[in-house]
Amino acid sequence: MPTQKTSHPAAQETAPEANSAHGMFDGVDLQRLAERIPTPFHAYSASAIRQRIGELQAALAGLDATICFAVKANPNLAILQLMANAGVGADIVSAGEMRRSLHAGMPPERIVFSGVGKSADEIAGALAVGIHRFNVESHDELLTLQRLAEAQGVTARAAVRVNPDVDAHTHAKISTGKAENKFGVSIDEARRWFAERGRLSHVQLDGLHVHIGSQILTLEPFRLALQRVAEFWRELEQDGHSINSIDVGGGLGVSYRAGTDQPVSASDYVNVIRTALAGYKGRVLLEPGRYLVAEAGVLLTRVIRVKAGVERQFLVLDAAMNDLQRPSLYDAWHDIVPVSNASRPLTTYDIVGPVCETGDTFARGRELPGCAPGDLLLIKATGAYGTSMASTYNSRPLAIEILLNQGRYAVVRRRQHFEEMIAGEQPARNWETT
Structure with missing residues (x-):
């Protein structure tokens, strides 16, 4: 096979990771980012x-x-x-x-x-x-x-x-x-x-x-x-x-x-x-x-509430299966971690979204430091088959997408407006026959 002599400086870089202990990803402070941009949103490095x-x-x-x-x-x-x-x-x-x-x-x-x-x-x-x-x-x-x-x-x-x-x-x-x-x-x-x-x-x-x-x-x-x-x-x-x-x-x-x-x-x-x-x-x-792209992406989401069930505790997030279908579709595992490094006793949760489906579940029996409403969580490795499989089920708008690059960020897809969601729909006015 012919030889292609090409230098690849990118191969010498160190890939950034979403570091929950410090809340940083590709040089961007995720806590501060989530104060500027409402969750849930996808971020890519x-x-x-x-x-x-x-x-x-x-x-x-x-x-x-x-x-x-x-x-x-x-x-x-x-x-x-x-x-x-x-x-x-x-x-x-x-x-x-x-x-x-x-x-x-x-x-x-x-x-x-x-x-x-x-x-x-x-x-x-x-x-x-x-x-x-x-x-x-x-x-x-x-x-x-x-x-x-x-x-x-x-x-x-x-x-x-x-x-x-x-x-x-x-x-x-x-x-x-x-x-x-x-x-x-x-x-x-x-x-x-x-x-x-x-x-x-x-x-x-x-x-x-x-x-x-x-x-x-x-x-x-x-x-x-x-x-x-x-x-x-x-x-x-x-x-x-x-x-x-x-x-x-x-x-x-x-x-x-x-x-x-x-x-x-x-x-x-x-x-x-x-x-x-x-x-x-x-x-x-x-x-x-x-x-x-998978490990280059994360889904930022906040806790809406902690619900105590008869047999288990549910951690209800503002992200849902329409934002990330893999767990519902494939029973896929994604690591989920708090962005804050606050030290709290471990608690076992079923981590779920607000969509009206039992399948709207990100994890079952997962141990996390105790969470409270408003806490920011990171769902890891969502850069592949996250937004590409997303939907507007339950009339939830498509999430924001953000590109991070060495301490800077840019919105590369804004959150979908309701008017955009229904743009192709119309009342049945013009009836025809075949």
Whole structure:
């Protein structure tokens, strides 16, 4: 693979952490910030994101590699602009994510389009702007891509997403590489696509793609999946098929539970890629999402009240499941700590929000220093799949988002106004018949 000699000063930085003992995050005093901006709000550390990008870029040194941020993890324009400024591209799964990426300054040649349900309109729009590559997930999609590219008089670059039937040992709802999952096609089917690719006049089928799941904390699933992809790549080359791109997906896990989660390092992960793809001379694409932004984000929230139940005490927060769905959706753990360093006896709480759902629960049986109404809490590692999965359930407005950077902060999404929430709604005045 061609060598790219690039310096990555960000890799030398020390990533800031949300330090509850001192209430600081990326040089910003969170207590004072919460006095200026009403909770709940999401705060992201630009320094932490740059460090993660730098670590991955440094590990990839010498490889012809392109990092494409999985936009679904956090689509805020300020985050995408930060990625673009660092030379990172985008992995998109919708036309909306494509428009966000382009608006943020990511060039089309650094955008790849993934997803099992691309519509004809989305494909046509992506062809029109000249995105780099389509990760194709079904034969019907391949034929649709051929038809639409021919209609526009362009040639689409495409990779087949193979499903290697590898268990990522992650939560069932974020596992994507087993035969029972909806993503990708079997290697047998992919083999037939390449055998028939001469019929594709307007699709250049010259890539492979694999992605087996998210929040993966061991190297073995990556190693096994990439070994199977590498075997297929070598087979295809022996049969005369040029493979100019191998997309190794994403899935690198992060630490949601201090002392328990032990994520793999970027360098160890890239070494697995180097070993599996030894001798490969094409481009390697990577699609990290959670790895780049999860631990760079926190959700600031205040205690509304402490409710004593018959069997347990409830800590009721002003943040809710509409602000952070992961605990409700996946039973996901997030560390939750007080911002104040006041010494108080430990108390066991169920930590919940105000939404009228039993599932609006952030934690059960969690020990915290005794809390009182008005206390400020920090829910950690919310930079990925926090605001991107948020909703206005119970007619709660979307939360504020703030970018922190070495002692400064900027609001990058203001709190949604009620009028904005109902802007698309109207009384039924104009009745029509079909």
